[in-house]
Amino acid sequence: MDDKGALAHALRIESLQFAEREIAPNLFAMAMNTEDSLREYIRLFVKNPLVSTFGPLAKILDFVANAAPGVKEILAVGKLCWEVRERNYDIVIVDAEATGHIVAQVDAPAILSNLVQVGVIRDQTRWMQEILHDQSATGVVVVTTPEEIPVLETIQLLDTLQSKTKVSVSAVVANRVHPDVVAGGDLAVFSQLADSVESGRIASEPASVLRAPLRLLCIAIQRRKREIGLLEQLATSAKERGVLFMPILEIDEQEAGITSVMSSVLKDELT
Amino acid sequence: MNNLRDVLQHGRLVVVCGSGGVGKTTMSASLGAFAAHAYQRRVLVLTVDPARRLADALGLDSFGNAVVDVDPQLLMHNGVAPAGSMYAAMIDTKASWDELIARCAPNAEVCEKVLTNKLYKNLTERFVHSHDYIAMERLYEAQQSSNYDLVIVDTPPSRNALDVLDAPKRMKEFFASRLLRLLTSQAQSRLFSLAAKPFFIVADRILGARFLSDITEFFTLFRTMEEGFVARANEVEAVLRQQDTSFMVVTTLEPAPLRESNFLIDELRNRSFHLSSVIANRVTPFELLRVVEGSLGSLQQSIQDPRFVHAVVGATESLEPSAEQVARVVNAIAQGSELAVSQGKVDLDRLHHLGQHCSEAGAQLYVCAVAETDLKSASDLVAIGDSVKPA
Numbered sequence: 001m002d003d004k005g006a007l008a009h010a011l012r013i014e015s016l017q018f019a020e021r022e023i024a025p026n027l028f029a030m031a032m033n034t035e036d037s038l039r040e041y042i043r044l045f046v047k048n049p050l051v052s053t054f055g056p057l058a059k060i061l062d063f064v065a066n067a068a069p070g071v072k073e074i075l076a077v078g079k080l081c082w083e084v085r086e087r088n089y090d091i092v093i094v095d096a097e098a099t100g101h102i103v104a105q106v107d108a109p110a111i112l113s114n115l116v117q118v119g120v121i122r123d124q125t126r127w128m129q130e131i132l133h134d135q136s137a138t139g140v141v142v143v144t145t146p147e148e149i150p151v152l153e154t155i156q157l158l159d160t161l162q163s164k165t166k167v168s169v170s171a172v173v174a175n176r177v178h179p180d181v182v183a184g185g186d187l188a189v190f191s192q193l194a195d196s197v198e199s200g201r202i203a204s205e206p207a208s209v210l211r212a213p214l215r216l217l218c219i220a221i222q223r224r225k226r227e228i229g230l231l232e233q234l235a236t237s238a239k240e241r242g243v244l245f246m247p248i249l250e251i252d253e254q255e256a257g258i259t260s261v262m263s264s265v266l267k268d269e270l271t
Numbered sequence: 272m273n274n275l276r277d278v279l280q281h282g283r284l285v286v287v288c289g290s291g292g293v294g295k296t297t298m299s300a301s302l303g304a305f306a307a308h309a310y311q312r313r314v315l316v317l318t319v320d321p322a323r324r325l326a327d328a329l330g331l332d333s334f335g336n337a338v339v340d341v342d343p344q345l346l347m348h349n350g351v352a353p354a355g356s357m358y359a360a361m362i363d364t365k366a367s368w369d370e371l372i373a374r375c376a377p378n379a380e381v382c383e384k385v386l387t388n389k390l391y392k393n394l395t396e397r398f399v400h401s402h403d404y405i406a407m408e409r410l411y412e413a414q415q416s417s418n419y420d421l422v423i424v425d426t427p428p429s430r431n432a433l434d435v436l437d438a439p440k441r442m443k444e445f446f447a448s449r450l451l452r453l454l455t456s457q458a459q460s461r462l463f464s465l466a467a468k469p470f471f472i473v474a475d476r477i478l479g480a481r482f483l484s485d486i487t488e489f490f491t492l493f494r495t496m497e498e499g500f501v502a503r504a505n506e507v508e509a510v511l512r513q514q515d516t517s518f519m520v521v522t523t524l525e526p527a528p529l530r531e532s533n534f535l536i537d538e539l540r541n542r543s544f545h546l547s548s549v550i551a552n553r554v555t556p557f558e559l560l561r562v563v564e565g566s567l568g569s570l571q572q573s574i575q576d577p578r579f580v581h582a583v584v585g586a587t588e589s590l591e592p593s594a595e596q597v598a599r600v601v602n603a604i605a606q607g608s609e610l611a612v613s614q615g616k617v618d619l620d621r622l623h624h625l626g627q628h629c630s631e632a633g634a635q636l637y638v639c640a641v642a643e644t645d646l647k648s649a650s651d652l653v654a655i656g657d658s659v660k661p662a
Contacts, residue, residue, distance in 0.1 A: 002430075002431075009530075042473070063448060063450040063451070063454070064454070064474065064486065098291070098427065098428055098429075098431055111393055114393075115389060115390065115393060115482060115485070116478060116479055116481070116482040117479060117481050117482070118479040118480070118481060118482075119475075119476070119478050119479025119480075119481075119482060120476060120478075120479075121478055121479070121482070122479055122482075145292050147292055147294075149292075149296060149297070150291070150292050181603060181607050182599070182600060182603045182607075185596065186596055186599050186600050186603065188590055189587050189590055189592045189596055189597065189600045190600050190603070190604075192586065192587045192589070192590055193583060193586050193587050193600065196586035196587070197586070201586060202582055202583075202585070202586040203582050205582075206573065206579050206582040206583065208566075209566055209569050209570050209573050209579075210570070210604070212559060212562040212563045212566055213563050213566065213570060213604050213605075213607070213608040214604065215559060215643075216555070216559055216560070216563050216607075216608060216611050217603075217604060217607045217608065217611070218643065219555065219641055219643055220607065220611070222643065223641070
């Protein structure tokens with residue numbers, strides 16, 4: 001939605017445009033552009049030949065779309081809902097704007113329907129809302145990382161989506177989750193060993209070999225403990241939906257194939 | 272003024288940018304707390320992010336448009352309260368817009384009309400990009416205020432920061448647009464406007480006559496404030512390029528944030544903003560990694576040695592670990608260390624490339640080591656600020 005090249009990068013292609021592009025069999029991608037969306041909208045609904053022949057008119061419409069509250073948002077959300085309504089794809093996945101903006105975006109048709117009393121747009125906010133508010137058709141997937149502020153922000157977002165919109169949340173994903181350095185009961189053994197090394201309760205030779213590695217791993221263990229606490233808070237907030245986990249991957253994000261690896265992890269999480 | 276400590280000691284405005292989740296807000300708060308301690312400065316940390324990150328980072332309850340005085344007790348460091356002071360504020364878009372309209376409206380009647388306009392209410396409360404301009408407005412007010420020596424601005428994540436920084440320019444373009452004049456021309460003259468007539472026919476059909484007239488009325492009212500808005504946009508742009516204004520990019524050494532940071536470094540430069548420093552955050556201490564690397568060989572050997580294993584058993588005997596458990600723990604130490612060292616080499620290489628890019632951009636690179644303990648209170652922020660060192 002907020003095309004700054006990240007999706008194209010993830011898909012390992014140079015750039016994306018408003019016109020769909022087939023990336024792989026059955027996988028299409030596009031980048032939202034409200035000016036193009038406006039043109040498509042006029043072509044589909046207004047069917048006024050003046051628009052295509054009269055350049056300044058399109059410019060004025062662009063200007064209104066940019067400046068009038070809600071018009072730009074509705075053009076973006078409207079395009080998505082249109083693709084769903086026309087069943088052009090089996091599923092439309094939207095890489096939405098940042099957390100602070102998402103509520104305004106999914107709620108745009110509802111807001112605009114209060115502002116606009118009559119006209120084509122008013123009628124269309126109705127079917128858009130029907131799609132967005134139908135939980136069998138639309139769901140928000142909230143993705144976060146297991147760090148303090150992103151998790152707190154996610155908890156607030158879940159709350160706001162529930163209290164201020166009729167759009168449902170279908171999944172919560174914790175991305176870049178670190179693995180356990182030592183797990184379960186082994187952690188107590190590790191911690192006691194680290195204490196013994198620090199307090200000199202172990203012979204100097206093994207202590208000298210262990211001191212630096214233990215200190216280094218204590219950083220990772222501390223981080224993991226913090227993560228677990230945050231993930232518990234997240235799980236409480238996600239309620240019955242639960243949280244899907246995406247581990248931090250050894251594969252470099254620059255490498256091709258990261259999307260396949262992530263898809264396969266998600267497949268396991270979902271089944 | 273590229274040295275971070277000089278910036279914190281003598282600068283007036285620091286704009287902090289960076290990818291989401293890199294600790295940008297905590298870093299903004301930490302540098303503010305550090306400047307209040309080390310340089311006795313009166314610091315305002317202002318978050319322009321619609322989310323409530325700063326309140327969380329400071330351990331405060333949520334706060335709004337009004338500036339909150341951070342209790343010096345919260346910022347005690349080594350038993351000492353800061354000699355300077357720290358304030359925090361986030362942006363309440365609606366309240367800030369209302370204040371702006373009250374100031375720019377030519378008279379009380381226009382002010383009242385704008386404030387009660389249905390579109391205006393929705394613009395300020397709900398829609399995405401209304402926040403960007405108002406963020407710059409608040410930044411300007413804070414920078415001009417004699418209440419603060421230093422203003423640190425925590426911007427929204429990633430490229431959204433650029434939307435905020437570009438907002439004054441967009442506002443000027445909006446008012447300069449001939450289209451605005453066309454749309455707000457009197458109804459009668461519209462009838463004679465060849466360009467506008469088809470627009471009104473089409474727009475009427477799409478939006479409905481009522482909404483169209485609401486939009487026109489809103490734009491007309493807004494145009495009466497052109498002078499105030501354009502003058503302020505110019506002033507904001509000038510402040511962003513003042514000598515005592517610095518930009519800072521915070522990143523981690525992971526590929527995605529690094530990519531974003533490199534992009535931001537270039538874009539800030541393209542806009543002629545003064546990028547003083549880049550901070551690589553949450554870096555595993557390279558000194559420690561070097562020591563671990565040096566001990567990897569003997570560690571691998573030791574874990575095969577029964578005397579070493581015996582010593583580990585002895586050190587943990589109160590837990591009565593099984594032989595398998597001890598073996599798992601020592602193997603985890605060896606493997607974890609090896610992995611951390613190899614990751615450390617990758618990070619060092621990334622830091623090197625980032626350093627090169629910083630040099631080209633005329634900025635200094637700093638590192639902030641990953642915290643070995645949890646951030647327990649706002650007072651830990653001072654230590655974080657103090658721990659930022661040149662790379």
